[in-house]
Amino acid sequence: MNKKPRLSFLQIWNMSFGFLGIQMGFALQNANTSRIFETLGADTENLAVYWLAAPITGLIMQPIIGYYSDRTWSPKWGRRRPYFAFGAIAATIALFLMPNSHTLWMAVGVLWIMDASINVTMEPFRAFVGDLLPDEQRTSGFAMQSFFIGIGALVASFMPWIFTNWFNIPNTDPDGGIPPSVKYAFYVGGIMYLITVLWTVFTTKEYPPEEDEHHDVPAMDASEEGTYVAKFNRVGLILLSIGIAFSLFVYFMEIDVKLHILGGGFAFFGLIHLLGSRLVHVKKTSTALVHIVKDFNSMPNTMIQLAVVQFFSWFALFSMWIFCTPAVTSHIYGTTDTASAAYNEGANMVSNLFGGYNGIAAIAAIFIPLIARKTSRKMTHLIALCCGGIGLISIYFISEPQMLWLSMIGVGIAWASILSVPYAILSGALPSDKMGYYMGVFNFFVVIPQIVAASLLGFILNTFLGGQTVLILVVGGVSMILSGFLTLRVKDTQ
The missing domain is CATH 1.10.287 (Helix Hairpins)
Known part of the structure; x- marks a missing residue:
């Protein structure tokens, strides 16, 4: 395999810039979907089930998109960029439709389309770093993605609050529907998604396939x-x-x-x-399904070890994303009435908090490559995940809303590391001709914990936790700390 040339800061910036828009869409989905579902009549107990549209879509789409993007090549459009463009157009349409859902099941259906479109765009972006950067720059490449993810999510999460407080757009709907501030946030997010992804498409060139890459699908003997x-x-x-x-x-x-x-x-x-x-x-x-199953059963050991780490860290994240709104509104704002001013104030606070931890992640992403060089990637990930776990657990002990910002510092540090360090470790252990496929399969271990969370957390909430949603965040915190210590078992072939 030929040694890849080092890229300049501007080249890494351009190839990662699309993640700004991707994460704006993803953040709007994470921070507002439970709010939209509850506004349209969803029970808190069933929130996790309605969220299942997203992980099930990812479970199906990610390896398929990765598999076929590995085998795509156009002298004009490259390997990954056609998927970027198609996914961006579809995701933009879904972002415009989501806040205009008139029924709960329409919102669930749009979430399905939105998540599928985001997956079509996002998974090839992960493989992009492995395609274009030499190993010594991959931690920096994924950290640059984390930086844009943090900035995009920061802006997107604050948008409902910005529209309400800066432009006097109502934060409640007189008919009990989705507030205008949320609708405008989704519209801006959709436009930014399309613009930023197309920026990467038109400013970044891809290398043609190497001579030792085998993109045909050989038959077995x-x-x-x-x-x-x-x-x-x-x-x-x-x-x-x-x-x-x-x-x-x-x-x-x-x-x-x-x-x-x-x-x-x-x-x-x-x-x-x-x-x-x-x-x-x-x-x-020679069928695609046979080779998808075959490669799934032939994962590198490093990938298997990282899968366990990913499971517990993403289980913690999904616990927070699904239950943070009901936890904060009930535990700190003292209400479960979705039409009340207190609930909507608390929901806006959660959106701001999500923006805050993403802002912290953008800053932390600058320092992660430096810390990893001074220590190791594994130790960096351990420290970051312990910070995140302590942050989630601390929410149980908080009674004043403003103190929640301290909790989000730890979550932001963990988020920056989760988005960069495991992918940097993994990319060095993968064959170049299967980079896209294995990056897609790796996201199984992002999707599977969400399915487990959606299946188990409602049961745990009512059976063991007395319906106290804030205790779900404590469970998430413990899971994140556990994932940090499991990182020490991973073989890093840097």
Whole structure:
């Protein structure tokens, strides 16, 4: 493999600039989706289930987009940039539709479209760093993405507050609908999403495929066929059995029916493996699904070790994103009435807090490469995640809204590291011709914890935590600290 040339600061800036708009869309989704769902009549207990549209979409889209972007090449448009452009157009349309949803199920459907579009754009951006930067610049490349993510989310999260306090646009709707301030925030976010992504598309050139990259899909020989038929069958039957057994347990024990989602997830992956086995058995070994399943079962060890770290850190993040609004409005503002001024003040506060931790992340992203060079990437990630975990746990002990800003400092430091360090470690362990696919598969371990959170947190909330949503944030904090210590097990081949 040829040594990639070092890129200038401006080149790294241009290739990362699209993340500014991507994160504006992502932040508007994270900070306001629960608010929109509750305004349209969603029960707090079911919020996590309505959010499932996003992770299920990601679980399907990410490896497919990664797989095909690895095999895309146009002398004019490159490898990843066609996906950037298409995803940006679709996401912009969804951002305009979301605040104009008239029913809960319309909002859930638009969330599905929005998340799919963001995934089409975002996953090739992760592979972009591995494609264009030499290993010694990859931590800086992912940190630059973290910087733009922080800035984009900071601006987007504050936009409802800005429209209300600077432009006197109402923060409540007299008919009990979605406030005008939220609608204007989504409109601006959609426009910025399109502009910033297209900036990267038109200012960044990609390298043509290297001679040693194999983007064709070779058929298996006879000995491989037998091996993979057996392996796919074994893994598929294990996953399918776990899914069925778990769902039967939920049914006969008469516990929360939403837990069937988790059982269904295991069963789905089991069926995918069995389908892959069947395709190999009938000699259709060059199909994309067979190679997607094959590569999934051949992940590098570093990726498997990082997957465990990702699971617990993203479980913590989804706990915060899903339940921070009801936790803050009930625990600190003392209300669950979504039409009340206190609730909307608290919801705006959460949006501002989300902007605040992203602002902290933008600053922390500048220092992460420096700290990693002085210590190690693993130690840097451990320290950052412990800061985030302590920040989430501290919310339980806070009674004054302004003190929440201290909690968000820790969360912001963790967020900057989560968005950069694992990807920098991973990119050095991946083959260049499968960079996009494995970056997509790596996001399984972002999506799976969200599915687990959506399936379990409502059950945990009502069964063990007495309906106190703030305790979900404490659970998230413990999970984040655990993920920090698990980082020490990862083999970093820097």
